[in-house]
Amino acid sequence: MTTILGGTFSFLHRGHRELLDAAVSLGEPVIVGLTTDEFAGSRKNYSVPSYKKRYEALSRYLEGRCKSYSIRELGTEEGNSTLDPGYSAIVVSQETAASAIRINRERVAHGLNALRIVRVPVIRAQDLIAIKSSRIASGTIDMEGRRLKPVSAMISTNNGLKLSTAKSYFSSILRDVTVTMNRQYSTGSDQPFGEDTMRMAVSRAEQSAGRADYSIGVESGLFHDSASGRFFDFHCCCIIDIMGERSYGISSGFNIPGHIVDEIKKGMDMSHAFEALYGTAGIGEREGIVGQITENRLTRETLIFESIRNAMSTRFSKLIYD
Helix, strand or coil: CCCCECCCCCCCCCCHHHHHHHHHHHHEEEEEEECCCCHHHHHCCCCCHHHHHHHHHHHHHHHHCCCCCEEECCCCCCCCCCCCCCCCCCECCCCCCCHHHHHHHHHHHHCCCCEEEEEEEEEEEECEEEEEHHHCCCCCCCCCCCCCCCEEEEEECCCCHHHHHHHHHHHCCCCCEEEEEECCCCCCCCCCCCCHHHHHHHHHHHHHCCCCCCCEEEEEEEEECCCCCEEEEEEEEEEEECCEEEEEEEEEEEECCHHHHHHCCCCCCCCHHHHHHHCCCCCCHHCHHHHHHHHHCCCCHHHHHHHHHHHHHHCCCCCCCC
């Protein structure tokens, strides 16, 4: 079996080594397409080490691990992968999986066998963001994924409870992390229903994306359950990291009493609807409606925490999430 893979391999980091190991385990010979200096320079926003240095690093790693391998110049994204009948399998990252599908489409069009596609899961750094050469070049992480700078997170909200809860969660999983508030955002609605809840969480996250390692959006909304005929409150969370990867999470939900739903349908958000009916102000910054309903056995802080935790949960797994 002839296995192929390609890349720039600017810094032979842990993610690259996982790709190479996967290729070797499939069968030999292994053919590595290594981007030329010209091609690499046109695709990267950082200074890429010379072809010679990258070639030597690859050779040192493969020597002793693979009896039969070759490293070839790669001047285009596909190289000759669409035309060579001798290739059997291709190893890709999640980021490059779409390229493998295009390669197979062209191979089949040329009457060749489709390659077996082996996808290697995202290899994450200590900060749970994908290990990338650009992050190594910037001095943010090292080649093993160890964090070299403080971690930053930003949540789009004017609600102090959301900020403090985000701080609580992120400080429980990451060292040296700072969470700040982005007050310059808009949602377009005070009270979302159904799928609009996650859309608004995404919008919140997008409005601070790129300004911190993690951009966070949390939104609560009403979901109607047709089986019971009742409305439930859920907190939805979207998190966008500095590399653009998105994670989503939803909290546990609780049943909102019908008379409160009636007030919400008139145009109020949940907290103001409760205040109008019961005269209890500011619960959105404290225990929330759920705290009032359950006599603080469950609070809004818990639900916010759950949504953020659940959004981040996929980053601890090596399963492939599309």
